[in-house]
Amino acid sequence: MIELDGLTKRFGAxxxxxxxxxxxxxxxxxxxxxxxxxxxxxxxxxxxxxDNPTSGAVRIYxxxxxxxxxxxxxxxxxxxxxxxxxxxxxxxxxxxxxxxxGIPQRRVAEVLDLVxxxxxxxKKSKGFSLGMGQRLGIASALLGDPQILMFDEPVNGLDPEGxxxxxxxxxxxxxxxxxxxxSSHLMSEMALTADHLIVIGQGRLLADTSMADFIHxxxxxxxxxxxxxxxxxxxxxxxxxxxxxxxxxxxALEIDGVGAEQLGELAARHRIVLHELxxxxxxxxxxxxxxxxxxxxxxxxxxxxxxxxxxxxARPADVPAWGAGFDAADSTRKGGR
Amino acid sequence: xxxxxxxxxxxxxxxxxASTSWTLATALLVTVAMGAGLCAVVNATFxxxxxxxxxxxxxxxxxxxxxxxxxxxxxxxGAMVVGSExxxxxxxSSLAAVPARGALLLGKLxxxxxxxxxxxxxxxxxxxxxxxxxxxxxxxxxGEENVLRAVIGVGLxxxxxxxxxxxxxxxxxxxxxxxxxxISFVLILPIVLSLVDATxxxxxxxxxxxxxxxxxxxxxxxxxxxxxxxxxxxxxxxVLWVAAAVLGGxxxxxxxxx
Numbered sequence: 283m284i285e286l287d288g289l290t291k292r293f294g295a296x297x298x299x300x301x302x303x304x305x306x307x308x309x310x311x312x313x314x315x316x317x318x319x320x321x322x323x324x325x326x327x328x329x330x331x332x333d334n335p336t337s338g339a340v341r342i343y344x345x346x347x348x349x350x351x352x353x354x355x356x357x358x359x360x361x362x363x364x365x366x367x368x369x370x371x372x373x374x375x376x377x378x379x380x381x382x383x384g385i386p387q388r389r390v391a392e393v394l395d396l397v398x399x400x401x402x403x404x405k406k407s408k409g410f411s412l413g414m415g416q417r418l419g420i421a422s423a424l425l426g427d428p429q430i431l432m433f434d435e436p437v438n439g440l441d442p443e444g445x446x447x448x449x450x451x452x453x454x455x456x457x458x459x460x461x462x463x464x465s466s467h468l469m470s471e472m473a474l475t476a477d478h479l480i481v482i483g484q485g486r487l488l489a490d491t492s493m494a495d496f497i498h499x500x501x502x503x504x505x506x507x508x509x510x511x512x513x514x515x516x517x518x519x520x521x522x523x524x525x526x527x528x529x530x531x532x533x534a535l536e537i538d539g540v541g542a543e544q545l546g547e548l549a550a551r552h553r554i555v556l557h558e559l560x561x562x563x564x565x566x567x568x569x570x571x572x573x574x575x576x577x578x579x580x581x582x583x584x585x586x587x588x589x590x591x592x593x594x595x596a597r598p599a600d601v602p603a604w605g606a607g608f609d610a611a612d613s614t615r616k617g618g619r
Numbered sequence: 620x621x622x623x624x625x626x627x628x629x630x631x632x633x634x635x636x637a638s639t640s641w642t643l644a645t646a647l648l649v650t651v652a653m654g655a656g657l658c659a660v661v662n663a664t665f666x667x668x669x670x671x672x673x674x675x676x677x678x679x680x681x682x683x684x685x686x687x688x689x690x691x692x693x694x695x696x697g698a699m700v701v702g703s704e705x706x707x708x709x710x711x712s713s714l715a716a717v718p719a720r721g722a723l724l725l726g727k728l729x730x731x732x733x734x735x736x737x738x739x740x741x742x743x744x745x746x747x748x749x750x751x752x753x754x755x756x757x758x759x760x761x762g763e764e765n766v767l768r769a770v771i772g773v774g775l776x777x778x779x780x781x782x783x784x785x786x787x788x789x790x791x792x793x794x795x796x797x798x799x800x801x802i803s804f805v806l807i808l809p810i811v812l813s814l815v816d817a818t819x820x821x822x823x824x825x826x827x828x829x830x831x832x833x834x835x836x837x838x839x840x841x842x843x844x845x846x847x848x849x850x851x852x853x854x855x856x857x858v859l860w861v862a863a864a865v866l867g868g869x870x871x872x873x874x875x876x877x
Contacts, residue, residue, distance in 0.1 A: 330715050333876040348718040359715055365708040367636060374635040375709075382628035382716045384621065422712060 283308055283461060284329065284430060288338035291324050291485075298324045300485035301338070306463045308429070311456045313476030313493070314465040317574050321485035322465040323361070326434050330359055342430065354383040358423030359432040363415035363439065365422075368408025372399055372418050375407055376425060385426050393421040398447075412439030420448070430461040437471060449475050469570035473497070483574040500569030505542045507535045508558035509549070518552045534558065625717055625726035633700060633730055642696035643738045646777065650689030651745045657684045658750040665757055677837040678759040679769045682750020686773065686834070687806075689742065690827065693735060693777050694801045697784025700731045701868075702794025711877055720873040728785060728865065735781035736774050743773030765836040768850065772833030775854065779861050780805075783826055786864025790871050823847065830857030 284306040291299040299321040306312045316322050327333040329340045331347035342350065342357060350356050366375045376390045394403045397417040402410070407418055416439050423431055433452070437445045452475055456462045466472050472479060472493075479496050481489040489496065504527060509515045512533045519526065519537070524545075526535040537545060542561045549556050633639050658681055665673070704710040717723040747770045751758035761767050788797035805827045812822035822828055823846050832846060832853030848856065 327711075327876070330711075331718050332711055332714055334874070350718070353718055354716050357715075361711055361715075362708065365710075365712045367632070367703060367707045367709045369637055369703070369707075370632075370635045374631060375712075378628045378631040378635070379712060379716045381631055382624055382713075384624050 283343055284463065285341045286325070286329075286338070287341070289325065289328060289335050289340060290337045291321070291328060291333065292336045298485050299328070299335075302482065302485065302487055303338075304480050304487060304490050306430075306461055306480075307478070308461045309456060309459050310477040311452050311462040311464060311475050312478040312480060313472035314463060314480050314482070315469060315472055315570060316465075316467065316482040316488075318467055320467075320482045320574070322467075322482065323434055324485075325482075326359070326361060326432055326463075326465060329432065330357070330361070332361075352383040352426070354379065354385065354426030354428065356426070356428050357430045357432065358426060358428040359434075360416070360419040360423045360436055361432075361434050363412060363419045366407050366415070366418060369406055371404050372407050372410070372421075373403040375418065376422055379422055380425055383426055389425060389427075393424045396424065397421040413441060413444055416440055417444070420451075428460075431455055431463070433462075433464040435465055435467070437466070437468075445471075469567040470565070473566050481570065481573060488573050496569070497566060500564075500573075501566060502538070502564040504536045504538045504562050504564075505540065505545055506558060506560050506562050507537065507545060507549075507556060508533060509554055509556050511554050514552070515549065515554050518548060518554065522548055536562070622722060622726065625722050626730060628717070629726040629730040632727075633734065636703065638699045638703065639696065639734070642692050642699065643734065646689045646692035646696065647738055647742045647745070649692060650683070650685035650742050650773075651749060653685030653688060654682045654746040655685075655749045655753055658682055658753040662753060662755045662757060675837060676757065677835055678751065678754050678757055679747065679763075679766050679836045680834055681754065682746050683743070683769075683773055683834050685746060686776070686831075690777070690780055690805065691802060693739075693780045694784045694805060695798055696735065697731065697781040698788040698794050698797040698801060700727065700781075701785045701788035702792070702797055705792045706794055714877050721869065724789070724865075724869055724872055728782060731785060732778050732782050736778035739777030740771065740774035742777065743770045746773065759836075763836070765850075769834050769836045772850065772854070776827075776830050776833055776857075779830060779854075779857050780827065783857075783861045783864050786861065786866075786868040789868025790864070792871070820847075824856060826857045826860035829853040829855075829860075 286302050286304055289299055289302040290297070302321075302325060314322055314325075324333060328335050329342075329347065331340075340347065347353060347357065366372075370378075372394060373390060376393065377387065379385075380387065380390050391400070391403070394400050397420050399414065399417055399421060402414065407415065410418065416436065420433070420436065423433065431452075433448075436448050436452075440448060452462050452464060456477070464475065476493050479489060479491055479493050480487070491499075507515065510533075512535075515535065516526070519535070524537060524540055527538040542559055546556070546559050549559075658678075661668075661681060665676075668676075704713060713723060714720070717726070747761070747766075751760070759766055761770065784797065784801050787801055788794065791797045791800065804825070809822045809825050809828050812818040812825070829848065830853060832848065833850045835850065846853065
């Protein structure tokens with residue numbers, strides 16, 4: 283169990299994390315979602331007491347991270363793959379971390395084997411690919427067999443096989459009753475792994491909801507109809523009291539709230555030829571973009587009109603530059619370290 | 620968290636990077652070799668030296684003259700032990716594992732200082748015996764007054780210099796910046812200050828100038844009239860510098876974001 287209480291971090295005039303309060307519960311994979319620069323990494327660094335909050339606090343089982351005895355046995359974290367000494371072998375990088383927390387030496391070989399790095403255990407980690415570095419970071423997180431695991435963008439740099447592996451690993455760890463907190467900027471990735479979802483934009487909490495609820499609330503379903511007799515079809519629908527919600531392009535209609543069966547039967551009764559009759563579901567990615575685009579609009583008055591996108595979430599091209607405003611600030615911060 | 624665990628961990632860190640062995644080996648070899656070379660030259664040209672220099676001649680200190688360059692390697696050692704944690708990003712893993720800043724810093728300092736002390740003592744004794752062998756009839760022995768203190772002083776001096784470098788590096792969190800500043804401070808600033816009478820007295824209070832007094836055995840008129848402290852007093856001044864650097868490093872480590 284991790285609790286954040288009014289966590290705030292300012293860098294000069296910029297507020298990276300703004301009064302963030304939420305809980306991360308055991309037995310679940312909690313996804314931490316936000317566009318680049320939303321404050322995810324800063325939040326995670328504050329959870330580990332690496333960065334000092336401007337105000338607010340993080341409690342891990344009621345304690346500050348600094349108060350944990352042998353913290354690696356409680357919390358394992360992958361913050362970035364490069365948090366290792368490149369001149370040291372993978373084995374020795376993990377060994378010195380293990381020794382500081384009284385973790386037996388054999389555990390080092392175990393976790394290296396678990397992440398598939400056993401063959402390169404004695405190689406210097408500076409020669410590692412991004413994916414191998416990521417695996418080494420995951421190995422270091424698993425070192426103390428902790429109840430809480432935090433992963434910052436764990437699929438970055440992993441190949442498809444590696445992505446599948448980390449997904450299953452996280453699910454397996456959660457099934458053992460552990461607390462899994464994983465950040466991503468990809469909704470599609472979260473949809474596949476997370477049970478619970480915390481969304482932030484510009485450091486603010488935008489959503490704290492179960493994945494199922496998020497899907498239920500945010501994925502608009504509709505039926506797309508296409509016909510060479512478009513005007514006739516419109517009339518028929520009008521007579522039946524059905525108003526199309528959208529007319530996206532070239533003669534297609536989008537109808538909300540009426541099933542495809544009913545619409546098909548209606549068209550057949552009036553002998554209208556249909557070229558398409560397809561149930562559609564707006565993707566979660568689009569729902570997420572809408573959500574974060576709102577936060578950009580609200581705070582930064584981004585050029586363009588994101589309002590249009592809210593009317594029609596099926597067209598992500600309408601959503602202007604979500605998160606684009608803070609990419610620059612984010613890279614400055616990251617480059618500065 | 621047991622402090623012994625932190626020590627074990629820091630020992631693993633320091634012994635598993637290449638920079639440790641090459642910097643310390645360089646410190647030892649350069650000091651011994653340069654000292655030996657100069658001793659051989661002095662032995663050959665002793666009679667041509669001015670009488671005042673002959674009277675003030677300190678054969679022990681002469682055999683340590685390689686320290687002038689050897690100490691640079693010690694500074695680099697100290698700067699890299701700390702700086703590499705920042706340049707590689709390892710510091711975040713280190714602090715996640717040992718979030719108590721004081722324990723981490725103390726563990727790192729203890730291990731690196733002990734290592735520098737051992738290498739420093741080896742450097743002192745090797746330089747001394749090789750230097751004396753080459754000084755011929757102008758040589759001295761360990762049994763002479765103050766000589767053993769001076770030889771052990773080489774170890775103390777090198778250990779303190781390493782701690783000083785670690786403290787400065789912890790404040791700057793950057794190996795290259797730390798090395799530049801340390802070299803300017805230890806090698807260049809004393810020379811610059813000594814050029815002018817008005818600032819010469821200030822140079823006495825620089826860490827390496829003050830600390831070097833421990834490696835001298837002869838209280839020549841030149842030495843006693845100029846430096847306002849003895850060997851241990853000088854070392855004490857260096858200890859104050861080192862303590863200030865470590866305190867500064869601790870404050871940066873505990874206050875700033877990693």
